[in-house]
Amino acid sequence: MSETSDITIKEPTDEEIKAWWNWASQFSMASTPFAREWAKEGRDYNIKGQPVNVHVFCLSCTAGAGGRDVVTRPLKAAIASGMDLLIPVFVAASEISFDAAEELLGEAPKVRFFINEVEARPIKKQTSVGPIVFVENNSFEEEPGTKEVYYSTGYWAKVSPEGIRSLRFGGSGGQTYQQNAQGEKIIGGDFNTEVTYDIEAQV
16 A cells, blocks of 8 residues: 555555456447546546446546546546545556557656645556457447457556545556558557546536
């Protein structure tokens, strides 16, 4: 464990991280908490399909090269749940290897994590999380279907919602990859994400 102010940061279990990826893979581009400015639409997309096999409430970041979201997101539902918050501070995954996932983070990623605007230290963790089922047109631009093996790496935190007024997290590092019209993988841009959650936000 590590401490910041009076908030204890706990290490999530492998099962919790696997549950997070299975939760995240269910969203299509049409209605996703992994897109920028989704809170403007008046719905908390985080509520949809939360895992039932682990006792955590999953929060979202912006996926791929989604960038930094300037629209504050609500924490109301997460706080009301009474469960620990599972925070993907700066994470990546690959079906190839842990090394391939690490390339997305970059050699020296800039990780940003603030609780109540006080800088905190997340926990680095690698986990094999397959099988993962990705829907059509998913938020991570992965081919739809089941990936029996999926390698997750990055910076995570699990915290109790008690005493939390705001969370801000993300990072920047390596490069993302996209498919062109010929189905070839090409460099899609820098991997950069940041979101802010506010317990006072009403959605």
